[in-house]
Amino acid sequence: MSEAPALAIENVSKNFGGLRVARDVSLNLPVGARHALIGPNGAGKTTLVHMVSGLLPPSAGTLRLGGVDITHMAAERRVGLGLARTFQISSLFPHLTVAENIGLAFEAKHGLDRRIWGNTAKHAEIVDGAAALLQKLGLLELAARRIVDLPYGQRRLVEIALVLALEPKTLLLDEPAAGLAAAERGALLDLLLRMPEGLSILVIEHDMSLVFRLAQRITVLVEGAILIEGTVGEIRADPRVRDIYLGSRHHG
Amino acid sequence: MLKLAATFVALLVDGVAYAMILFLMSVGLTITLGVMRIANLAHCAFAMIGGYMAFALVSSGYFSLFTALPLAVAGTMILGALAERSVYRWVYTTGQLGQILMTLGLVFIVVATGNLFFGSNLHAIGLPDWLNGSFSWDAIAISAYRTFIIAVSVAIALVCWAILEFTDFGARLRAAVDNPRMARCIGIDVPRVFSITFSVGCGLAAAAGVLGTQIMPLEPWYAFEYLVPLLMVVAVGGLGSLKGSFYAALMLGIIDTFGRYYLPAAGAFVIYLAVVALLLWRPQGVFARASA
Amino acid sequence: MTTPADQQVADRQVIETTRAGFSRHVFSWLDLLPFVFAALVYFFLGRYLALGTQVMIQIAFALSLDLALGYGGIDSLGHVAFFGMGAYAAGLFALYVSSEPISGLAAAAVLGAITGLITGPLVLRTRGLTLVMLTLAVATMLQELANASAMKPITGGADGLFGFKIAPVFGVFSFDLRGHTGYWYALGVVAFVFFTCKAVVNSPFGLAIRGIRENPVRMRMLGVNVTARLVTLYCISGALAGIAGGLSAQVTKLVGLDSLGFLLSGNALVMLILGGTGNLYGAIIGAIIFVVLSDRAAAIDPFNWLFAIGAVLVLAVRFAPQGVVGLIEQAWRRQRMRRAR
Numbered sequence: 001m002s003e004a005p006a007l008a009i010e011n012v013s014k015n016f017g018g019l020r021v022a023r024d025v026s027l028n029l030p031v032g033a034r035h036a037l038i039g040p041n042g043a044g045k046t047t048l049v050h051m052v053s054g055l056l057p058p059s060a061g062t063l064r065l066g067g068v069d070i071t072h073m074a075a076e077r078r079v080g081l082g083l084a085r086t087f088q089i090s091s092l093f094p095h096l097t098v099a100e101n102i103g104l105a106f107e108a109k110h111g112l113d114r115r116i117w118g119n120t121a122k123h124a125e126i127v128d129g130a131a132a133l134l135q136k137l138g139l140l141e142l143a144a145r146r147i148v149d150l151p152y153g154q155r156r157l158v159e160i161a162l163v164l165a166l167e168p169k170t171l172l173l174d175e176p177a178a179g180l181a182a183a184e185r186g187a188l189l190d191l192l193l194r195m196p197e198g199l200s201i202l203v204i205e206h207d208m209s210l211v212f213r214l215a216q217r218i219t220v221l222v223e224g225a226i227l228i229e230g231t232v233g234e235i236r237a238d239p240r241v242r243d244i245y246l247g248s249r250h251h252g
Numbered sequence: 253m254l255k256l257a258a259t260f261v262a263l264l265v266d267g268v269a270y271a272m273i274l275f276l277m278s279v280g281l282t283i284t285l286g287v288m289r290i291a292n293l294a295h296c297a298f299a300m301i302g303g304y305m306a307f308a309l310v311s312s313g314y315f316s317l318f319t320a321l322p323l324a325v326a327g328t329m330i331l332g333a334l335a336e337r338s339v340y341r342w343v344y345t346t347g348q349l350g351q352i353l354m355t356l357g358l359v360f361i362v363v364a365t366g367n368l369f370f371g372s373n374l375h376a377i378g379l380p381d382w383l384n385g386s387f388s389w390d391a392i393a394i395s396a397y398r399t400f401i402i403a404v405s406v407a408i409a410l411v412c413w414a415i416l417e418f419t420d421f422g423a424r425l426r427a428a429v430d431n432p433r434m435a436r437c438i439g440i441d442v443p444r445v446f447s448i449t450f451s452v453g454c455g456l457a458a459a460a461g462v463l464g465t466q467i468m469p470l471e472p473w474y475a476f477e478y479l480v481p482l483l484m485v486v487a488v489g490g491l492g493s494l495k496g497s498f499y500a501a502l503m504l505g506i507i508d509t510f511g512r513y514y515l516p517a518a519g520a521f522v523i524y525l526a527v528v529a530l531l532l533w534r535p536q537g538v539f540a541r542a543s544a
Numbered sequence: 545m546t547t548p549a550d551q552q553v554a555d556r557q558v559i560e561t562t563r564a565g566f567s568r569h570v571f572s573w574l575d576l577l578p579f580v581f582a583a584l585v586y587f588f589l590g591r592y593l594a595l596g597t598q599v600m601i602q603i604a605f606a607l608s609l610d611l612a613l614g615y616g617g618i619d620s621l622g623h624v625a626f627f628g629m630g631a632y633a634a635g636l637f638a639l640y641v642s643s644e645p646i647s648g649l650a651a652a653a654v655l656g657a658i659t660g661l662i663t664g665p666l667v668l669r670t671r672g673l674t675l676v677m678l679t680l681a682v683a684t685m686l687q688e689l690a691n692a693s694a695m696k697p698i699t700g701g702a703d704g705l706f707g708f709k710i711a712p713v714f715g716v717f718s719f720d721l722r723g724h725t726g727y728w729y730a731l732g733v734v735a736f737v738f739f740t741c742k743a744v745v746n747s748p749f750g751l752a753i754r755g756i757r758e759n760p761v762r763m764r765m766l767g768v769n770v771t772a773r774l775v776t777l778y779c780i781s782g783a784l785a786g787i788a789g790g791l792s793a794q795v796t797k798l799v800g801l802d803s804l805g806f807l808l809s810g811n812a813l814v815m816l817i818l819g820g821t822g823n824l825y826g827a828i829i830g831a832i833i834f835v836v837l838s839d840r841a842a843a844i845d846p847f848n849w850l851f852a853i854g855a856v857l858v859l860a861v862r863f864a865p866q867g868v869v870g871l872i873e874q875a876w877r878r879q880r881m882r883r884a885r
Contacts, residue, residue, distance in 0.1 A: 053765060079767030091765070093758035096751075099565020104755045108766035113752035113773060116780075120748045121566040131562035140558060143565035166766065291673060342862045348672065349619050350861045353817050356810060357857025364851035472847070476806070480684050487677040517694035524685030528666075531678050535670045 004067030006031045006170045006200035007052065012061030014047055014224075021047050022058070023225040029170070029200050036215035037204045040244055044224040045204045046088060049172050052202075053085045054078045065170065079108075082169030086176060090159040092147045098158055099143040102130040105165035129165065137161050137191075153184045160191065171195075173203040177210055189213060212236065220244070258392040263509050269398035270467060271505025272405035276460035277478070278485045278497040279412065280453015286492015287429050288446055290340075291348055293355040295457060296482055297362040297475035302328040302458020303377075303465055304370060310377050317377055321462050325455045332454030336447055359475045367472040374469040377462065401463050408459065409498060416494070425449060429492045481508075484527045490537025499539050566751075571742060578738075578828050582731050593723040597795055599835045600730040604737045604788035605808070606815045606827035611741050612781040614821030615750070616774060617757035618668070619676050621809055622683030623785055625663075626656040628804030630786025632690070635705035635799040636698070643711040649733065649790045656786020659686075660779035668774045680806075687804035704800035705793075719795075726795045733791050737784050741824055744780060753777055811838075814853060817860050820867030829868050 007029035014022040022044045029035050037045050050056040052063055054075030063071045065081050093101050103120065106129040107113050121127060134140045139154075139161060147155060156176065163171060176192075177185050189210050195201065205211050211218065211232075218235040220227040228238060235241055281295040306324035309315040315323070335358075343354050383400055386393040416422035427435040428442045436442050461470075468478060485504055489496030504523060511522035530538050582600070589596050605627055612618045630652035637651040667678045690699040699705070712718035717725045744750050752773055756763050760770050793799045802808070811834065819830025841849040864871055 055761065055764075075764045076767050076769050079765060085765060091759060091762045093755050093762065095758060096754060097565040099562050100751060100754075103566060104751060104763075105766055107748050107752060108763075108768050112748040113768050114749060114776075116744055116747050116749045116776070118748070119746045120751050121563050123748060126748065127559060127563050127566065130565075131559045134562055135558050140561055143562050145565075162766075285673060289673070291676065339858065342858070346861055346865065348676070349613070350865060352619070352621070352676065353813060354858050354861045356813070357854040357861070360850050360854030360857065362854075364847045364854065367847040367850075480680060480806075483677050484681060487674065487681075491673065517692060519688055519692040521685060521688040521692050524681055524688055527681045528678065528685055531670075531674065531681065532666050535674045535678075 005029055008064040010062040012058045015059045021224050027219055029202055031200055032197050034201050034215050036211045036218045039221035043221040045221055049174050084163040084166045084168035085172035086159050086174055088174045090155045094148045097144050097146055099130055102161055102165055105162045106130055109166050133161055133165055153180050170200045175204055177207045261392050263513055265394050265398050267506035267509030269401045271501040272402050273460045273464040274485050275498050275501035276405055277457045277482055279456045282486045282497045283449050291351040294358040296479045297359050298328055298454040299457040299461035300474040303461030303470045306462040307375050307377050324462050325458045328458035329451045329455035333451040336450045362475050363472045372472055374471045376465040376469045488530050488538050490539050496537055496539035579735055593727050595839055597726050597730045599832055600734045601792045602835050603828050603831040604734050606812050606831045607737050607741050608781045608784035609812045610827040616753050616777045620679040621676055622679035624808040625683040625686050626659055626782040626785035627789035629659045630656045630789030631793040631799045631803040634790030634793040638708040643709045645710050645713055645794050649787050652786040652790025653783040657779045657783040660782030664775035664778040668771055690804055691801055706798050710794050818867055820869030823869055826867050826869040
């Protein structure tokens, strides 16, 4: 008896007027899988993630999260079903502190965002949870710093902490390594490899070394359509993939 | 029966004339809001400035309504161009709330200046005799003045349309309205197109102010008085859509006039209820195109 | 080798460090300052007691607008709608139900909240310029409704509501003609409004609202129903604005069409730009500056005063968009940086 996949993208297409950004894309993400989505810029990878997370409605096709049809479901309800995502450009709360950013994630998770009384800082679910997570990820000294005052690499890390706070079942990562220095990439990969086994991850990336070490299966998207899909070994060996990328390491 | 028709026609003419004044005023504003996304609450003030300029010229005794009109329009266009190059540079750089507050401040300044020069009484520009009468068939009488307003407004609207459709500048403006970023990418100098359009928009507003003084008399608070109806026309018509504000102005002008006459108990409430309902149904504007 | 006691201390430190990241809006002794000031000023006001009361009414209104606009990012040009609904509610309550003042204010708050509940879900689904225009349209619609001849028996039309009596506060302090009771009553109400705003802002809901203002998409991707939270904020703000309107009605014993007029919305916006948005103190400072100045200057020369406000608005947005509080904060930060060197 097989359980429903964490995420099922079934024949999804997206058109903007005459422009076809996604053509009949299908992808299966089993529970606990690590799946990478690669392809040249403009291939439609981020559009696909927008459709899965609920920020863009598909023109055709079906999306299922853990077997539940989410094709027309509001984004916030999908998060309630265990979906979380990061953005190409870190999407945080710029003028709030790191602690407040993480605290908001815990607030949302426990449904405390409706609570109109009581001091935020006195809610143990929020503060203790944020404290533990900040310490675990080594972000504790930054607790009182505002996001606008942080360098790019640290903001990336805060965003990862933010989504982890939600304890998601399915995680969508949109180019998590973009703009990071080599050492930071190493730390990121470490973090991703240590993620809980039951967590299913779909990651968009250009950094091939990270992709080959993290992913089990890879889907290659070109001009909105799937070129091939297979295991890491199959993709590495395929000459068409090498043709698309002029060399496998083009992000320094 | 004839009396009913007479009333109906009179109301229709009234409503359309009022609508045309609003439309002329709205042209500049809808482009400002649609292209540069600037919340310019001071637009109605330019209509007032034009109206007062013409009033001053006519009061001097050397000008008539017709000779004062082009001068007032030109004067307001120059003033608009100067303002656009100076104060409005500040307006461009702030966020939405800042734009609202700044342009609101400009309105206050214009209102105070209006009172300084012209006092707080109502003023209207005197009409030549042949505009004072009406055309009549049997019991149906149509005000010559309102007919004149409608005729001139439609003529101006057609000229605007022709410029948009057939000239190079028009094509560039349409591109800028449709997609400012893309227009810039293909080499259209959007800021310059906008500066010219802003100035012309002020001129059109001035024309509206000058032509309409008999139904919308001049007074210092004029810049506020008609701001809300103007904003409603632009919002319902769709920001950046000239055709939209034309139809929206017609709709609102007619509903307002008929509403006030047939439902006096409800007064102007009807028109605002209609606006709220329309904006809720189609937030991007009832007549806006479904473009990106 | 860390003992369990050491571990506990370390854990507590971790939590304290984290808690320090939250502490920007807690209650402090600073919050009592304006009210102590208002109490002291009472003894020096003399003939200007009515002005002082008017200042407090506008402080309450500005606070309610700061909640919606400064914290929630709802650019509302029509906030006077709530004020006016509250004013008419209090007036009608005094005329037809009971002249007891506090229940009158409760009625005003309820009507303000209901207005927010009805218009909120509709208006708050839109954003940007459409939102601004909608708030303006709704407020104008309500003013026209109050003016409509069909409503004259209820609202009094252009004449408004007048001649209603207000019973003594708590049954003891009756409203005198000099305005003494009115002043203290207003002070109490403003204190209530202020501390309610504080409580809301300090709460988890308050943090969520700030989050929505900073990045609504991210809030949605945390699973929060953004529109629902904004509607709640709108209702709270509406209730508080309604209380301000009700207070105005009870103190002046007059409710006219101008309690639904755009001028009040515009004035409140000027107060917020003068004082600073998003921190509640700015609303207090801005209201004091604006009401006092406009009272004095308008008495001398109303139209030149208008010119001055216009110029101040343009210059303030350009050079001091965060208002007086912003300037103080900037100076403070520069001092701290200088000391750090």
